[in-house]
Amino acid sequence: MISPEHFRFFSELVRSSSGISLQKGKEYLLESRLNELSRVLGMRGIDELYRKAKFNSSPRLKDQIVEAMTTNETYFFRDQHPFQALKDHIIPELLDKKKDTRSMSFWSAACSTGQEPYSIAMTITEHFPELLNWRVDIHATDISQAAVNKGKEGRFTQVEVNRGLPVTMLVKYFKQQGAFWMIDEKLKRMIRFRKMNLLTPFIGINRIDVVFCRYVLIYFDQPTKKAILEKIAKVMNPGGYLFLGATESPAGLPPWMKRVNFGRAVCWKKEQD
Ligand SMILES: C[S@@+](CC[C@H](N)C(=O)[O-])C[C@H]1O[C@@H](n2cnc3c(N)ncnc32)[C@H](O)[C@@H]1O
Structure with missing residues (x-):
């Protein structure tokens, strides 16, 4: 011991x-x-x-x-409902709201080995081909360099693609290479992976429309969690949405982040300035 x-x-x-x-x-x-x-x-x-x-x-x-000491557990389309909400409500709303600037930004704030940002990229590519002519930024950051490197490489094992990924998406967006599955280059190019610690300033992250910060705050104490939630809310666009993990409490979120339900998905909307 x-x-x-x-x-x-x-x-x-x-x-x-x-x-x-x-x-x-x-x-x-x-x-x-x-x-x-x-x-x-x-x-x-x-x-x-x-x-x-x-x-x-x-x-x-x-x-x-x-x-x-990090736990990198993740899988494609984790919890499903947030991705359903992106498809049915959030992206359609943003398409209308942002038609003048034609830009949309997403941030997977503890992306682990990439399954979460790739699920966002697949949702966009599969359902919103018109967005491919917009400026779409998907930031993917994590404290673990090894996890970020793996995400960047886009190479997944059979076990990893068996978790959460519909077989139609596997066939469409991955190529088998020996024992591995390589993700489509076009999806890779949509995502900017880099190492970033949520305790440090969020350099290069601003005006985000949709944040996924899931299953990471559970590892922090309450004051740290509150400080990070406040920082996240600051880098979001007014009207933007934040997803936490399904079992995570929003304690520490500023009061101007309002709870919104889309079907069975729960998220937090930043009120307009
Ligand atoms: C359980 S995974 C969650 C992955 C993904 N968000 C999901 O829901 O499937 C938690 C991730 O948080 C990362 N992490 C832990 N502390 C962090 C910190 N201070 N800054 C950034 N990432 C952190 C870990 O490296 C790990 O990859």
Whole structure:
């Protein structure tokens, strides 16, 4: 079992760098993930990782420790209803509202390995061909460089494409390459993947029409969650929509973000200025 001193040190390092809060009871998770990391780095175990991180740390090692503690669980069209709401209500509304500027922007704010932004890109391509002549930005950011790299590559395993992706979409938007499925180049070009920590300033992210910030705030404590929700609301266009995970509470959202239901989807609309 990891020692209390090691648990305190690593959980504080992870919390201060990423916001991920590892409460008591998460000792086993921390220990197993960091044991694996120390093995990959050729170290003898958590003791050595602790000494290196504490007395001889590089930013790279810190990033690797944080990355080891992220949970990258995701799948295509996760929860379905948000994508149905995009198709039936939100994009049609934005098409009308933004017909003068002919631009629309989306942000997957903790995109993991890309299934979420690719689901947005497929929804657009499949149902709104007219948007292909608009300026459409899909930003996809995550703290994990490895996850972002995988998203950028657009290469998925059979297990990954079996999760959430309708077979018609698989056939239409993916090409089989050996044991993997490569996503269509046109979809890839619609998305700008990059590493970004939600605790840091949102550089290059502004005037967003639709934000997906799902299943990431659950890892943060309430003050951190509130601060991030306020920052997100600031970079949204008036009239824009925010999706949280289906089971996530909106506590901390500014009062001018109003709850809206579209069928079984729940989202938060930024009131007009
Ligand atoms: C469970 S996944 C959710 C992925 C996707 N949004 C979905 O709903 O399927 C959570 C993601 O949040 C990322 N994450 C954790 N802390 C973060 C932070 N401070 N800034 C940006 N991303 C973070 C993790 O790397 C992980 O990929």
